[in-house]
Amino acid sequence: MTFSGDFTYESRPVRVVFRPGAAVSATPGEAEHLGLRRLLVVCGSRGEAVARAVAEALGDSCAGLHAEARMHVPVEDADRAVAVAREAGADGVVAVGGGSSIGLGKAIALRTGLPLIAVPSTYSGSEMTPVWGLTEGGSKRTGRDPKVQPRSVVYDPELTLSLPVPLTVTSGVNALAHAVEALYAPDTSPLIALMAEEGVRAMTEALPRLAGDPADVEARGQALYAAWLCGSCLGSTTMGLHHKLCHALGGTYGLPHAETHTVVLPYALAYNAPEIPGALTVLKRALGTDDPPHALWELAGRLGAPRSLAALGLQETDLAEAAVQVAGQPYANPRPVTVDGVRAVLEAAFQGRRP
Secondary structure (H helix, E strand, C coil), X not given: CCCCCCCCCCCCCCEEEECCCHHHHHHHHHHHHCCCCCEEEEEEXXXXXXHHHHHHHHHHHEEEEEEEECCCCEHHHHHHHHHHHHHCCCCEEEEEECHHXXXXXHHHHHHHCCCEEEEECCCCCHHHCCXXXXXXXXXXXXXXXXXHCCCEEEECHHHHHHCCHHHHHHHHHHHHXXXXXXXXXXXXXXXXXXXXXHHHHHHHHHHHHHHHCCCCHXXXXXXXXXXXXXXXXXXXXCCCHHHHHHHHHHHHHCCCHHHHHHHHHHHHHHHHHHHCHHHHHHHHHHHCCCCHHHHHHHHHHHCCCCCCCCCCCCCHXXXXXXXXXXXXXXCCCCCXXXXXXXXXXXXXXXXXXXX
């Protein structure tokens, strides 16, 4: 990417601890560093065992464990979690798990202003952003607020060892989507380009290794490092067509988050490709290919990930309505977003054909 001397870059105050075993060994120290003494630990049902271990490590500083995080953060779940935090007299929140857990922690932080510590167990990258999302009445709202940016992030590669291979792959491609879209965002910068290129390179190198050997702690660490970089890119830039499509498909049609990102990414990139030569140059280098949309589509297929919206349960009759919904929202995107354009992207992604 050629250097542009016209940009704004804002870095956010966050401490990162990165080491195997850190979830249990480092989280209490991070709480102490922030001066927190009554922490509510939140998680989903799948990550409850790990969250319980973190809660036990916090000892007397743990004000309770709330294991009710769900995908896309339904607003009623957020209401209940806020009430639990207030009843417990919590002075901070520790979110342990994937994007759903961190999303619930953010919802509490948004409403209460309580500081958040994130202990991610997937590659969602949400821990590196001030972006929150809530689903109400079948539609997902997102926003940005510095209050929801975790103050401390504890990366523990061992936490991701139990992540099944299919979820490892889709969670990793979800992270790639953050970096890809940041490269052509209106508020991108040379720093974003550096982080995005390294994030894409590191993740696309780690995922095939993990598909072959899910217990490879070094590759797990590399994927987590890549997710950190990709999440940082998303945290500093404006989202475009790809993320808007995924939010609509998830919030309105209930499609699973990471899988939807995995399916949509090559098609959204192909749609924008004519307008983003600089971003494509970076991706060609990072992926070692002349055709980034095809390389991302091929990677997902090679690693056994879903490649069509039909496979995720979307109905063909939903495509027209989804296209109108996505085209009707105002947001920055390098190529003009029209109903017909979005419909074409959705139809290709529905069928899963080569982008």
